[in-house]
Amino acid sequence: MYQYILKRVLLTIPTLLGAAALVFLLMRLIPGDICLVRLGSGGASFDPKALIACHKEIGVDRPILVQFLEFIWGIIRFDFGTSMWSGKPVSTEILARLPISVEIALLATTVAVGIAIPLGTISALKQNTWIDVAVRIFAIGGIATPSFWLGIVSVLLVLDITSWVSGTPWMPPIDYVPIWKDPIRNLSMAILPAITVGYRYAAVSMRMTRSAMLEVMREDYVRTARAKGLINKLIINRHALKNALLPVVTLIGIEFAFLIGGLVVTEQVFNLNGVGRLFVQAVQNQDYTLTQALVMLTVAVFVFTNLAVDLLYGWLDPRIHFA
Amino acid sequence: MSFRSALLSMAFCAALALPAAAADTPKRGGILTYMIPADAPPSLDAHRETTYATVHATAPFYSVLIRINPENPASPDDFVCDVCTEMPKPTDDGKTWTFKIRDDVKWHDGTPLTAADVAKSWQELVHPDPGMLSARAPYFVMIDTVEATDASTVVFKLKFATSAFLPALGDPFAYIYKKDILERDPHFYERNVLGSGPFKFTEYQTGQSIEGVRNPDYYRKGQPYLDGFKAIFTPKQAVELDAIRADRAATEFRGMPPSARDQLTKELGDKVTVLTGDWNCVNMITANHQRKPFDDVRVRRALMLAIDQWKGAPPLSRIVNMHTVGGIVFPGSSMAATKEELQKIAGYWPDIEKSRAEARRLLKEAGAEGLTFELMNRNVDQPYKFIATWVIDEWAKVGLHVTQKVLPTGPFYEGLRGNTFDVTVDFNCQGLVNPAMDVGKFLPHSVYSENYGNYDDQKDIDLYQAMLHETDPVKQRQAMREFETYVLDTQAHAIMMPWWERIVPMRSYVKGWKINPSHYVNQDLGTVWLDQ
Numbered sequence: 111m112y113q114y115i116l117k118r119v120l121l122t123i124p125t126l127l128g129a130a131a132l133v134f135l136l137m138r139l140i141p142g143d144i145c146l147v148r149l150g151s152g153g154a155s156f157d158p159k160a161l162i163a164c165h166k167e168i169g170v171d172r173p174i175l176v177q178f179l180e181f182i183w184g185i186i187r188f189d190f191g192t193s194m195w196s197g198k199p200v201s202t203e204i205l206a207r208l209p210i211s212v213e214i215a216l217l218a219t220t221v222a223v224g225i226a227i228p229l230g231t232i233s234a235l236k237q238n239t240w241i242d243v244a245v246r247i248f249a250i251g252g253i254a255t256p257s258f259w260l261g262i263v264s265v266l267l268v269l270d271i272t273s274w275v276s277g278t279p280w281m282p283p284i285d286y287v288p289i290w291k292d293p294i295r296n297l298s299m300a301i302l303p304a305i306t307v308g309y310r311y312a313a314v315s316m317r318m319t320r321s322a323m324l325e326v327m328r329e330d331y332v333r334t335a336r337a338k339g340l341i342n343k344l345i346i347n348r349h350a351l352k353n354a355l356l357p358v359v360t361l362i363g364i365e366f367a368f369l370i371g372g373l374v375v376t377e378q379v380f381n382l383n384g385v386g387r388l389f390v391q392a393v394q395n396q397d398y399t400l401t402q403a404l405v406m407l408t409v410a411v412f413v414f415t416n417l418a419v420d421l422l423y424g425w426l427d428p429r430i431h432f433a
Numbered sequence: 434m435s436f437r438s439a440l441l442s443m444a445f446c447a448a449l450a451l452p453a454a455a456a457d458t459p460k461r462g463g464i465l466t467y468m469i470p471a472d473a474p475p476s477l478d479a480h481r482e483t484t485y486a487t488v489h490a491t492a493p494f495y496s497v498l499i500r501i502n503p504e505n506p507a508s509p510d511d512f513v514c515d516v517c518t519e520m521p522k523p524t525d526d527g528k529t530w531t532f533k534i535r536d537d538v539k540w541h542d543g544t545p546l547t548a549a550d551v552a553k554s555w556q557e558l559v560h561p562d563p564g565m566l567s568a569r570a571p572y573f574v575m576i577d578t579v580e581a582t583d584a585s586t587v588v589f590k591l592k593f594a595t596s597a598f599l600p601a602l603g604d605p606f607a608y609i610y611k612k613d614i615l616e617r618d619p620h621f622y623e624r625n626v627l628g629s630g631p632f633k634f635t636e637y638q639t640g641q642s643i644e645g646v647r648n649p650d651y652y653r654k655g656q657p658y659l660d661g662f663k664a665i666f667t668p669k670q671a672v673e674l675d676a677i678r679a680d681r682a683a684t685e686f687r688g689m690p691p692s693a694r695d696q697l698t699k700e701l702g703d704k705v706t707v708l709t710g711d712w713n714c715v716n717m718i719t720a721n722h723q724r725k726p727f728d729d730v731r732v733r734r735a736l737m738l739a740i741d742q743w744k745g746a747p748p749l750s751r752i753v754n755m756h757t758v759g760g761i762v763f764p765g766s767s768m769a770a771t772k773e774e775l776q777k778i779a780g781y782w783p784d785i786e787k788s789r790a791e792a793r794r795l796l797k798e799a800g801a802e803g804l805t806f807e808l809m810n811r812n813v814d815q816p817y818k819f820i821a822t823w824v825i826d827e828w829a830k831v832g833l834h835v836t837q838k839v840l841p842t843g844p845f846y847e848g849l850r851g852n853t854f855d856v857t858v859d860f861n862c863q864g865l866v867n868p869a870m871d872v873g874k875f876l877p878h879s880v881y882s883e884n885y886g887n888y889d890d891q892k893d894i895d896l897y898q899a900m901l902h903e904t905d906p907v908k909q910r911q912a913m914r915e916f917e918t919y920v921l922d923t924q925a926h927a928i929m930m931p932w933w934e935r936i937v938p939m940r941s942y943v944k945g946w947k948i949n950p951s952h953y954v955n956q957d958l959g960t961v962w963l964d965q
Contacts, residue, residue, distance in 0.1 A: 142843025143850070148475055149483050149568055150846060150883065156483055157570040158882040164566060195475050197623060198639070206639040265675055281679040284468075284672060285642050285665045381665075381672045383641040391472050391640075396843045 111424075115417070122413045126406060130185055133405040134178055137398050144168065144194050144396040168194040170398075181402060190403035195395045200403040203388065210286050211377075211384035213296075214303050215369035221308025222315055223362065229312075230319025230358075231351060237324065245316065252313025258375035260306040265379070268302070284381040303380045307373060311365050318361050322354035329353075352426055359426065363419035364412075371408040459658045459945060463963035468667040468676060468685040473640040476623035479606040480558055481566035485952050488605055489686060490643045490664055492956035493657075494541075495608035495628035498532060498551055498587075499599070501865070503960050506949030507710060509766050509866030512603050516546065516629070516652075517587075527594030527904060532587045537652045540611055541633045552581035553612035555589070557619075558604075565619050571881075572601050572870055594904050600867030605953040631657035631959040641666060651959070658945065658962035677705070677938060683963075684939030687952045688712065690754050690815045697938045706941045708948040711757050711765045712933035713871070714862035716820050718808075719927055722888040724855050731799040733925035736856070737780035738792035739831040740824055744785065746931040753819040756934030760917050761872050764932055765950050767906075768868040768913050778922045780929075792831045805834040809854035811845045817858050820930050849885045859885060859927070864953040868913065869901050875920045875927060886926050893919060893926070 145164035149156040165171040169180075184191055190200040233245035265281055272280035282299045289296040326332065327350055335345045373386040385404065392400040423430045471486040479487050479495070499520065502511040514520055517532040524531070538546040559576045561567040575598055578590045591598060608628065614621050621627075626634035631653070632645035646661040665682060667673050674693055676682040678700055697705045720727035720736065727733060742758045750756045760778065762769040775781040782788045796802050810821045818839065825835045835856075840848060848854050861874045876897055878884045896919055900912035920926050937948055945960040 140843065141847040141851075142841075143847060144843075146846040146850060147843050156568040156883070157566075160481075160566045160568050160570070161882075163564065167564070167566075196473075196639075197476060197620075203639065206641075262671060269675060269679060279679045281675050281681060284667060284676050284681050285638075285663075378669050379671070381667050381669065381676075383638070383666075388640065394842060395475075 115421070118417050118420070122410070125413060126185065126409055127182070129405060129409040130182060130402065131178075133402050134181055134398075137396070137401055138174065140393075140396065142396045144170070144398070147395055148195065170194070177398075181399075185406065190406070191399045193392075193397055193400045195392070195397040195400065200400055203400060204385065204403065204407060207383055207385045207388045209288060210300070210382050211370055211373065211386065213289065213300055214307065214373060214376075214382065214384065215366055217300055217304035218308040218311055218369055219362065219366050221304055222311035222365070225308070225312040226315035227319055227351075227355075227358070230316040231323055231346065231354075233316070233320045234323030234327065235346070245320070249313040249316045249320075252309045253317070255310065256375075257306050257310045258379050260309065261303060261376050261379035264302055264306055282380065286383055299380070299382075303373075303376050303382060307369065307376055311369075314365070315358055315361055318358050319354065322357050323350060326350045326354040356423060356426055359422055360419055363415045367408075367412040367415040370411045371404060457944075459655075459960075459962040460964060461658050461962070462660050463965055465659050465662045465943065465958065465961060465963060466682045467662065467664055468673050468682045469664050470667055470670065470673055470685045470687050470689075472668050473666050477626060477637070478620075478622040479608050480554075480561075480610070481568055481623070482606070483568045485687060486666070488953050488956055490666075491608075491626060491628075492605065493630055493632040493645050493662060493958045494626050494634050495630045495957070496538060496546070497603070497605070497607055497609060498555070499603050500605070501603055501949060501951075501954050503947070503955050503957075506947050506955045507765070509713075509763070509950060510600070512599050516551065516609060523594070525590075528591045530589040530591070530598070532589070534585045534587060535652060536585060538629050539650050539652070540629050541627055541648065543650075544611075546609065546611075546629050547584050548581035548587045549584070550612045551587045551609055552579050553615055554608065554610045555579040555587070557610070557615060558607055562619060569604060569606060569864070571873070572604060572867070575601065593902055595869065595901055596904065596906065596909060597867055597869035597901065600865055601870060603865055605864055605951070605956070630957055632659075632662060632957075635661070653959060656959045658960070659958065662958060677701075677940065680940060683943045684937065686937060686946075686956060688754060688933075688935040688937055691751055691934075691936060694936045694938055704941050705938050706943070708935075708937045708939070708946075710935050710948045711763070711950055712754070712935035712952070713763045713765075713866050713950040714933040714952075715759070715763075715860070716755075716816060716930040716933075717859045717861065717927045718820075718824060718856060718930070719859040719884075719886050720856045720925075721852055721854055722886050722926075723852055726799060726801045726804065727855065729799045729801070730923075730925055731795040732801050732804070733928075734779055734922075735792040735795040735799075735801070735831065736828065736833075737921070737925050737928045738782075738788045738795070739833070740780060740827045740928065741785040741788075742781060742929075742931065743783065745823060745827070749816075749819065749823060749931065750934060753816040754934050754936060755816050755820070755931040757932045759932045760929060761875055761920060761927070762868045762913060762917065763866050763871065763950060766866055766868050768910055770914065770917060774914060778918060779925065780921065789831050796831065796833075803832050803834065805836075806855040807838050808835050809845070809848050809857040810837055810839045811858065812839050812841045816930075816933065820858055824928075824930075852885075852887050857885060862933075864951060866950050869909070872897070872913070872916065875916075888926065890924065890926070893924070 145161050149160055192199050193203050229245050233242045236242050269279045269281050282302050283295055287295045332350055335349055371385045371389055374390050377384040377387040389404050469486050469489045474482055474484050474486040476482060477491050497515045498517055499512050500515045502513045505511045516535055516538050518535055521531050534548045534551055540546055556579050558567050559573045575591050575593055575595050576589060577592045580588050582588055610622055631648055631651045633648045635646050636644045642663055642665045644663045647657055673685050694707050720733050722728050746758050757764045760770040760775055776783050808821055811817045821837045828835050863871045873881045876884055877889050880894055896916040900909060900916050903909040903912050942964045944964050945962045949955050
């Protein structure tokens with residue numbers, strides 16, 4: 111088991127380096143200049159000498175190969191340098207945004223799992239009944255509805271409903287406060303994005319749970335359990351659901367990793383100062399160092415989430431051994 | 434009228450006047466929450482940045498030497514002292530300006546602000562040390578030296594006398610920084626705040642918000658009225674609208690489109706106040722003179738003549754933040770062309786049929802009938818995409834076939850700098866109304882780096898220099914007309930779009946803030962108070 115984990119961790123090194131090379135090259139293929147965006151986007155004039163000084167200050171005037179080697183050397187030392195845009199360490203920029211993204215990801219996952227597994231299971235067990243049809247409609251609705259649209263509509267609905275009920279419109283706070291400082295304010299900001307993101311996430315997971323449960327319920331060992339006279343509840347909880355969860359866990363893992371850096375639009379709709387919004391800013395501003403670090407973070411989250419999912423397989427299915 | 438009835442009348446008038454007077458008396462207290470409709474700025478150092486996001490976030494912490502009168506900010510040339518004692522008269526034929534510095538100004542660390550701090554800040558703005566950035570150094574081109582002759586005197590010596598000096602000095606980005614800090618760590622102000630303004634810095638949450646509290650030692654006694662403020666970065670307009678509606682924030686000070694104004698007034702009624710005025714920002718259409726057939730002045734004039742500015746502006750102003758037809762000078766300035774003067778320039782003729790007939794004639798003569806080309810544009814709705822849609826339709830009326838190419842900001846700038854466009858939507862948005870400097874945009878690229886027409890034109894430069902160096906206001910205005918006519922009519926170097934309109938909706942309880950033509954100006958919040 112430990113050897114397996116070590117092997118998987120070592121395998122992440124070429125993956126990360128490959129991703130690093132790719133993002134380094136792709137960023138430089140995008141036309142544009144961070145200093146021009148910084149100095150000129152306000153529309154006012156600026157000193158041409160300031161442009162040259164800016165290039166020199168952030169190091170983009172050096173040969174590409176030098177910049178690449180410096181980037182790789184930084185990765186090896188876990189030092190991603192400073193943001194070309196703000197001049198602050200990249201780690202500071204990311205760590206300032208990570209808590210809200212992780213919180214939304216965890217809450218959305220809780221919402222998704224809390225909805226998807228029970229409803230997916232019920233839908234499979236009540237196949238082709240009105241309950242199944244209702245759950246499937248609910249799931250397809252979630253897949254078909256973009257979460258940013260749902261986000262906008264949910265804010266407007268909350269505004270209109272509170273205005274109608276109390277005469278004073280209410281909306282979630284537009285600035286983040288850590289949960290340990292003010293739990294109520296924190297949750298009132300996070301709950302709506304968590305639900306809108308969690309709904310789509312739940313819909314996908316629900317469909318997967320239903321399919322897996324339908325498949326498992328037709329397996330020989332479930333028939334055997336029934337023949338032995340086990341009660342239905344025990345068959346579902348102890349034998350069927352655990353096995354059906356294998357593909358669902360994989361899906362949840364991938365979705366969770368996506369949420370860390372992928373809530374690009376949702377974070378904008380709710381004014382969340384998260385990693386997704388930072389990602390957009392970094393690309394728009396052509397902040398190479400920050401974009402590179404964010405891609406590396408996303409790759410790392412994916413790699414390690416997949417590792418965690420693989421390890422979970424062993425607990426869910428004792429037949430799986432790590433060698 | 435008997436004495437008694439006169440007394441009664443006076444009492445009645447006084448009673449009527451009392452509530453109004455009471456309502457206008459500033460109240461102390463409260464925290465103002467407002468939004469900055471942008472992502473967080475690269476740094477907090479206004480000397481090196483050009484974005485309003487820096488000013489809106491940090492102006493309350495700093496003092497400046499002189500500023501636009503906060504009681505009369507709509508006037509582009511009403512300058513008053515901030516840390517100086519009185520506006521000086523120049524000596525040496527207008528080339529020497531001596532400012533006396535107040536002796537009651539303290540830094541937020543309690544130490545006194547002196548003339549040496551003012552001089553050092555301005556030295557860095559005009560002639561930055563190697564490795565330092567002063568983004569707007571070209572605006573201070575007339576300044577030769579800045580020196581502190583004693584603890585309370587700063588002397589500016591100019592290379593030449595010009596009316597552009599005082600507006601340059603009123604640059605809202607020109608914060609006074611502390612001399613010994615600048616000498617110890619020139620990059621200090623990029624990530625730290627230490628000013629002498631009405632508010633003391635308390636917290637900056639990276640990328641999210643900035644907060645300040647009242648400075649009890651502020652030199653304008655009684656100000657500021659607020660206990661503090663919180664500014665939140667909200668780059669999405671939908672969030673701003675919802676936040677004002679739900680009173681999560683009272684306002685944003687940059688400006689919103691007409692649709693936002695209409696929606697908020699409809700939903701909030703008298704709970705929202707809308708301030709509007711002309712905005713010192715304008716878009717223009719610039720043709721790349723190095724691309725055929727735009728090297729031909731006849732083609733450029735035809736592009737200009739095809740557009741009906743007078744008929745287009747009113748309906749556009751209902752959906753987009755554009756309002757006033759103008760030339761190269763901000764319409765609210767005394768240097769701007771009158772309507773009668775404008776109507777003599779190609780593209781502003783009152784008879785659009787005559788104008789379009791001339792456009793067709795010129796295109797035919799230049800062999801460019803039915804010309805097809807691409808209009809490069811920036812991926813920004815207000816007003817860029819509206820402008821492009823409008824002018825493409827106007828050009829179609831003289832037989833031109835134009836498609837719009839919309840690019841994100843980075844590639845858009847790359848296109849402008851790399852000359853990879855036929856015709857582009859261009860822009861000019863300055864920190865302060867300073868006509869003589871603002872129209873530098875219409876100088877060739879070799880002189881003004883943000884001109885993207887890619888032409889050389891010595892006459893253009895000569896006319897500009899004559900205008901810039903003219904100290905007599907009447908003659909300078911006339912010189913400006915000659916420069917404007919040459920740029921817009923003779924050479925058609927640029928096609929002006931209607932000037933922007935600034936629309937600032939705010940919760941009605943916000944008082945003491947007055948709208949002005951620049952979204953960079955009057956942001957120290959010293960006069961703002963909450964009627965709650």
